[in-house]
Amino acid sequence: METKEKIVTEAITFITTRGTNAFSYKDISKEIGIKTSSIHYYFPTKNDLILAVLEHVIQKNKEDRKRNNYSNMKSALRGYIDEHILIREQNKVSIIAALAADINTLEPQIKAILNNYIEEEIDYLAYILNKGEKENLFVYKATPRIQALMILTNLLAISRISMITKEIYFEDVARQILIDIEKK
Amino acid sequence: METKEKIVTEAITFITTRGTNAFSYKDISKEIGIKTSSIHYYFPTKNDLILAVLEHVIQKNKEDRKRNNYSNMKSALRGYIDEHILIREQNKVSIIAALAADINTLEPQIKAILNNYIEEEIDYLAYILNKGEKENLFVYKATPRIQALMILTNLLAISRISMITKEIYFEDVARQILIDIEKK
DNA sequence: GTTAATCTACCTATTAGTAGATAGAAATTT
DNA sequence: AAATTTCTATCTACTAATAGGTAGATTAAC
Numbered sequence: 001m002e003t004k005e006k007i008v009t010e011a012i013t014f015i016t017t018r019g020t021n022a023f024s025y026k027d028i029s030k031e032i033g034i035k036t037s038s039i040h041y042y043f044p045t046k047n048d049l050i051l052a053v054l055e056h057v058i059q060k061n062k063e064d065r066k067r068n069n070y071s072n073m074k075s076a077l078r079g080y081i082d083e084h085i086l087i088r089e090q091n092k093v094s095i096i097a098a099l100a101a102d103i104n105t106l107e108p109q110i111k112a113i114l115n116n117y118i119e120e121e122i123d124y125l126a127y128i129l130n131k132g133e134k135e136n137l138f139v140y141k142a143t144p145r146i147q148a149l150m151i152l153t154n155l156l157a158i159s160r161i162s163m164i165t166k167e168i169y170f171e172d173v174a175r176q177i178l179i180d181i182e183k184k
Numbered sequence: 185m186e187t188k189e190k191i192v193t194e195a196i197t198f199i200t201t202r203g204t205n206a207f208s209y210k211d212i213s214k215e216i217g218i219k220t221s222s223i224h225y226y227f228p229t230k231n232d233l234i235l236a237v238l239e240h241v242i243q244k245n246k247e248d249r250k251r252n253n254y255s256n257m258k259s260a261l262r263g264y265i266d267e268h269i270l271i272r273e274q275n276k277v278s279i280i281a282a283l284a285a286d287i288n289t290l291e292p293q294i295k296a297i298l299n300n301y302i303e304e305e306i307d308y309l310a311y312i313l314n315k316g317e318k319e320n321l322f323v324y325k326a327t328p329r330i331q332a333l334m335i336l337t338n339l340l341a342i343s344r345i346s347m348i349t350k351e352i353y354f355e356d357v358a359r360q361i362l363i364d365i366e367k368k
Numbered sequence: 369g370t371t372a373a374t375c376t377a378c379c380t381a382t383t384a385g386t387a388g389a390t391a392g393a394a395a396t397t398t
Numbered sequence: 399a400a401a402t403t404t405c406t407a408t409c410t411a412c413t414a415a416t417a418g419g420t421a422g423a424t425t426a427a428c
Contacts, residue, residue, distance in 0.1 A: 003373080018289055019203065022286065024416075036418085036419090037375070040418085102206065103347055105202055142363070149353060149357055150338055150357060153338045154337045155337075157340040164287055173333055173337060176333075179325055179326070220385090221386085224386085226407095230385095
């Protein structure tokens with residue numbers, strides 16, 4: 001792997017486990033065996049690095065989604081929840097949860113990109129919910145977008161809460177999301 | 185207000201707006217016009233300060249709840265949501281959301297107390313939901329504790345998300361929580 | 369021989385924390 | 399009641415470590 005890629009990979013781990021204000025260039029340099037000045041060569045400021053991390057994760061997520069080909073909206077929703085399960089299994093949180101926590105210490109540019117990404121996530125989930133409803137798979141009282149918000153917030157917060165309390169709470173919530181909107 | 189109290193008050197604001205790793209004794213000292221060494225006099229280490237903040241907020245929350253006297257479980261649930269609305273209106277997050285975000289950088293002692301507090305919050309909400317169900321006010325598919333988790337996670341995460349996206353999303357979710365379990 | 373990538377060496381500011389002085393209030397002794 | 403000691407809260411002054419960042423040298427590849 002190229003140095004630049006290694007730096008981003010390490011930064012992702014630090015940001016999604018400790019937050020943007022609890023890691024330094026020194027932490028990354030120690031981890032991959034280069035000097036901090038070499039990291040500054042690729043990412044002059046910490047903001048540049050956080051920006052690169054955010055765009056990298058967004059890009060990767062887009063590609064992963066393109067690869068999926070769900071036969072129905074029930075498995076699409078399961079697939080969406082699985083994305084969060086995968087992150088939780090690595091003892092990380094999503095980039096949305098990570099950067100949201102530090103939002104008041106980040107530059108407006110980051111906030112703008114994050115805002116856009118969150119809206120896309122809501123759109124994606126809302127699309128699944130809406131189509132699933134029309135296919136007679138789901139029932140829910142809210143609008144598709146608000147129902148998407150309900151589910152997204154369940155997943156974002158339980159990933160954090162279950163790191164403090166019982167891990168099983170994550171599975172409880174993940175399961176309940178599906179049960180609650182399942183039409184039978 | 186006494187100096188010690190002022191320090192805790194300022195620390196609460198910093199922790200619930202910027203997080204535990206994005207404020208320093210200097211920040212507090214500037215805010216209340218004393219030297220950092222005076223803060224160390226009351227709270228020798230930062231962990232001591234965070235601990236005091238956590239216990240202060242838990243204590244205050246307990247007292248506030250004691251003062252409430254809800255006639256039915258529907259207004260008790262509304263009261264619970266109102267607590268979160270109040271925090272959101274101050275552009276803060278709850279102490280649970282704040283410390284959960286920094287959990288991997290905090291001492292185990294803090295994590296243990298936070299764990300206990302979260303469990304108590306779940307208990308409190310579950311009690312309301314369970315009683316409300318028996319009183320024929322609420323319907324939901326999950327167990328009371330899991331339903332409490334669903335609602336708690338909705339509120340915790342939307343308080344953060346709505347700081348990045350549209351503020352109205354907070355109200356949308358708060359309203360939907362009530363609609364979804366309302367029996368009519 | 370220019371460019372890319374890395375290094376050494378440095379800088380300024382901040383961080384968390386310690387040590388010890390001091391001023392005033394409160395308690396104790398004479 | 400006066401003198402003395404102790405306690406409380408604050409300050410000045412310091413430290414070692416870290417943070418984020420810059421400047422310029424060196425090396426290796428193209």
